[in-house]
């Protein structure tokens with residue numbers, strides 16, 4: 001059964017889109033056969049904004065954004081027939097998957113861009129359970145901002161028991177008053193500052209309702225090209241159980257306290273997940289009422305959306321939220337780790353650097369012909385990710401996860417994207433065990449487009 005991709009459909013699609021996506025899902029193969037799920041990138045007409053008339057002209061997969069949710073059991077294969085109807089070259093990257101390098105979807109490094117009207121067969125194993133996503137990786141500052149992405153869920157072989165498993169995709173868009181995408185793509189001010197921040201944000205939910213007393217798993221994905229989402233979740237309490245797909249040793253409390261006052265006082269204020277572009281968080285939470293998602297900017301909270309509460313679960317799970325079973329991953333060898341510095345440079349109000357674009361790593365802009373580093377397969381590397389700029393950057397390493405290290409050097413969460421605030425530095429510890437050519441870049445996609453990227457080769 002592991003080879004069967006299963007799709008779930010987001011409720012924002014209209015009927016025609018639903019039927020198109022359902023037809024794609026119907027191609028899921030019989031056990032043991034690797035039939036392809038068809039993903040056609042092209043124009044999409046999406047009811048994005050409730051308070052303007054008519055849909056927004058965007059890009060999507062199979063006519064929808066977010067695209068179809070791909071589900072596969074850990075160890076199973078994902079087989080996708082990609083068709084490019086965008087009118088531009090494109091390619092798909094499978095973010096966070098420890099993937100066969102040839103399938104990583106990076107034009108110029110792992111494949112040629114797929115020409116307009118052409119296709120590409122993606123076929124790879126998904127070794128680790130968790131919440132991942134896929135997105136365009138050519139002119140991504142434009143194609144992702146227009147909607148070319150979707151969830152990729154790798155299920156545990158023995159998943160934790162929950163009443164609902166709900167995907168929550170977060171994004172923002174820069175819109176005109178008519179609800180159209182603002183035409184300012186590629187704006188140089190965006191490129192040299194914080195990227196293309198939107199003026200409208202919302203969440204897409206894969207379920208419209210929950211019951212009071214349900215224990216739900218929420219899979220948050222930040223698909224925005226520039227905005228970091230700090231999210232307050234009201235109507236339930238529980239814990240963050242995974243970041244970027246990988247389980248935490250202990251759940252981190254999250255949500256709104258719903259327990260009786262004495263215990264609430266002891267527990268104190270619960271946390272709010274913070275997701276930089278491309279980051280994900282899995283949350284297991286007990287529902288007490290409608291689940292209300294708010295973006296916490298500096299001023300007033302901003303409503304991202306609500307999952308309604310209807311009815312009650314007659315047999316609530318109860319009890320503390322348990323950690324997910326650990327994912328077996330290679331153990332780092334910190335004592336023998338090679339130590340490197342990856343300095344983020346440039347941008348507005350930033351220092352000078354030797355690169356050609358607004359942004360650079362270590363005085364170099366763009367990927368160039370030669371890798372930044374070559375690693376022996378299995379080598380442990382400690383990288384000081386040093387932000388010498390006036391803006392935050394979420395740095396993503398393809399094909400691998402890495403440990404974020406605390407100030408004392410103790411290994412923290414195991415992530416594929418790490419957020420480094422302006423003028424701050426964070427060390428990460430990575431076992432480069434996946435052979436191939438791997439991009440390292442900022443996931444503020446305007447920064448990536450304007451030089452903040454490099455690559456390493458593992459052999």
Ligand SMILES: [Cu+2]
Pocket residue numbers: 392393394442443444447448452
């Ligand atoms: Cu950046």
